[in-house]
Amino acid sequence: MTTTNTLTRHWMERTIDGADVRLSCISRKGAGLPIVFLHGFGSTKEDYADVALHPAFAGRPIFAYDAPGCGESECSDLDRVSIPFLVRTALAALAEQGIERFHLVGHSMGGLTSLMLAHQEPERVASFTDIEGNVAPEDCFLSRQIFQHPHEDPVxxxxxxxxxxxxxxxxxxxxxxxxxRYKVRAGAVRGIFESMVDLSDNAGLMDKFLALPLPRMFMYGKQNNTLSYLPHLAANGVELAEIPESGHFPMYSNAPEMWRRIAAFQAQATEPIVQPEVSRS
Structure with a gap:
């Protein structure tokens, strides 16, 4: 049995906060709500390209792109790149694509960007799959290295x-x-990492995540099942998806199980739901 990759590669040029951005995108037309993917730090849109080959997603509209300063995408001012900048980039890209309502999947940096996007415009998000995106200070094991191991030379x-x-x-x-080193420009790292740490420490991300009036799934590798907040997520209506034989990168370590859980979650996600009062226990 042969399967055809139906994704189209294309470019999108926008100006974000005074910086000229040229986004490298992949997309597919189809029926139903689009699935929008945001990749993590040091990764690219190709983390998600296999979605086009999975029967569970056959015929679904797809959209993903390399964040500014990452992958094949370009940014005229790398110093401007941060999580808030990436949120504004996402909103501009969605507008350019004509995407109003969508299922959202984000990993790590892309998970945090997705959370801030969903918090800002929750009515547009049909469901949110957060793959180890930051929701607490303990999630900064990569980004906090900008402070733990500082160096004046970004390279x-x-x-x-x-x-x-x-x-x-x-x-x-x-x-x-x-x-x-091939997937992110050194000049973009500081702004990304410092903003991730700042938001994780000071922006009440857990409250934002739990308050979203829509189906949410938090996905994590089995090696990270000691995250202290997992019981709190489950107690507040978040579906947990533990991926066996995986750490922070289920798309590399156990992609079949990752895709199976995303497909099952999105299949049962319907309209936004009214969340119960958040438990503080």
């Missing part, structure tokens, strides 16, 4: 970051680390 910081993560004892860490 050297990135090289040191790569070396540390290559040696980490987690699924797919060497695979991830060895490609980072």
């Amino acid at each position: 050297q910081f990135l090289e040191d970051f790569i070396a540390r993560n290559w040696a980490a004892p987690f699924y797919s860490s060497p695979l991830y680390a060895t490609s980072v």
Whole structure:
């Protein structure tokens, strides 16, 4: 049996906060609500390209792009890149594509961007799959390295970051680390990481996530099942998806199970729901 990759590659040019941005995009037309994917730090839109090959998503509209300063996308002022900048980029890209309402999937940096986007415009999001996106200070194990291992040279910081993560004892860490230098510009790292830490420490992300009036799933690798807040998420109506034989990168370590859980979750997600009062226990 042969399967055809029906994704189209295209470019999108916008001006965001005075910076000229050229986004490298993939998309597919189809029936039903689109699925919008936002990738993590050091990753690209291709993390999600296999969606076009999975029968569970046959005929569904798809949209993903490389964040400014990442992958094939360009940004004229890398110093401007931050999570708020990426949220505004996402809104501009959705407007350009004519996407009003959609299912949202975000990983890590893309998960935090997705959370801020959904918090800002919850009525547009039919469901949110958060793949280890930041919801608490403890999630900054990558981004907080900008403070734990500072270096005035952004290129050297990135090289040191790569070396540390290559040696980490987690699924797919060497695979991830060895490609980072090709997937993110060194000049974009500081703004991304500092804003991730600031939001995680000071922006009440857990309250924002739990208050979203829509179906939410939090996905995590089994190696990270000691995250302290997982019981709190479950107690407040968030579906938990633990991916076996995986760490922070289920799309690399156990992609079949990742796609199975996303498909099942989106299949049961319908209209926005009214959330019960958030438990503080």
